[in-house]
Amino acid sequence: MAGPGSDPVAAGFIESLARPGEATARTRAGAAVVLGGPMLVSQRDKVVGLAAKFRLPAIYNEHLFVEAGGLMTYAVNFSDLHRRAAIYVDKILKGAKPADLPVEQPTKFELVINLKAAKQIGLTIPPNVLARADKVIR
Numbered sequence: 651m652a653g654p655g656s657d658p659v660a661a662g663f664i665e666s667l668a669r670p671g672e673a674t675a676r677t678r679a680g681a682a683v684v685l686g687g688p689m690l691v692s693q694r695d696k697v698v699g700l701a702a703k704f705r706l707p708a709i710y711n712e713h714l715f716v717e718a719g720g721l722m723t724y725a726v727n728f729s730d731l732h733r734r735a736a737i738y739v740d741k742i743l744k745g746a747k748p749a750d751l752p753v754e755q756p757t758k759f760e761l762v763i764n765l766k767a768a769k770q771i772g773l774t775i776p777p778n779v780l781a782r783a784d785k786v787i788r
Contacts, residue, residue: 661756682708684715686735698767705771712717713762721767727758748754 664670682701684690690697691714698720701708710716710723734754742748764787768775780786 679706681755682706683712684708684720686711686715691715702770704765707771707773713760713785716762716764716767719767720764721771721773722761723726724759724761724762726756727760731756763787 656669658664659666684701685699686694691712694715695718698708698715698718700706701720708715708721710720711725713723713725713728716723734757737755738751741751761783762785763775763780763783765775768788
């Protein structure tokens with residue numbers, strides 16, 4: 651069963667998949683949260699371009715969007731996640747039973763801000779937010 655995050659009709663964003671309606675286009679959003687997935691990641695240039703075209707501040711769940719010109723991301727640090735996965739696999743290869751190992755969860759996150767994108771939409775990022783960023787694209 652699809653949840654409201656994966657079903658725009660159930661979430662009330664559109665009337666139907668065949669005829670989405672024009673309500674979203676008439677209503678001016680103040681910002682966007684883009685929760686990726688394979689389809690959106692593959693279309694990231696278009697997604698980022700639309701956000702810029704409509705001067706819409708957007709935060710993404712993958713750094714790939716910010717590297718493509720998006721404003722910012724706050725997401726799992728994938729390098730750390732992969733390193734930790736390797737440690738987990740090593741334990742299993744050395745004889746640990748997967749059922750006896752604790753479930754791993756992300757512990758490191760990264761904030762990436764694209765100042766070019768901010769300037770393009772007329773947004774000033776406060777210095778205290780920039781100071782917290784793990785990476786700033788100038």
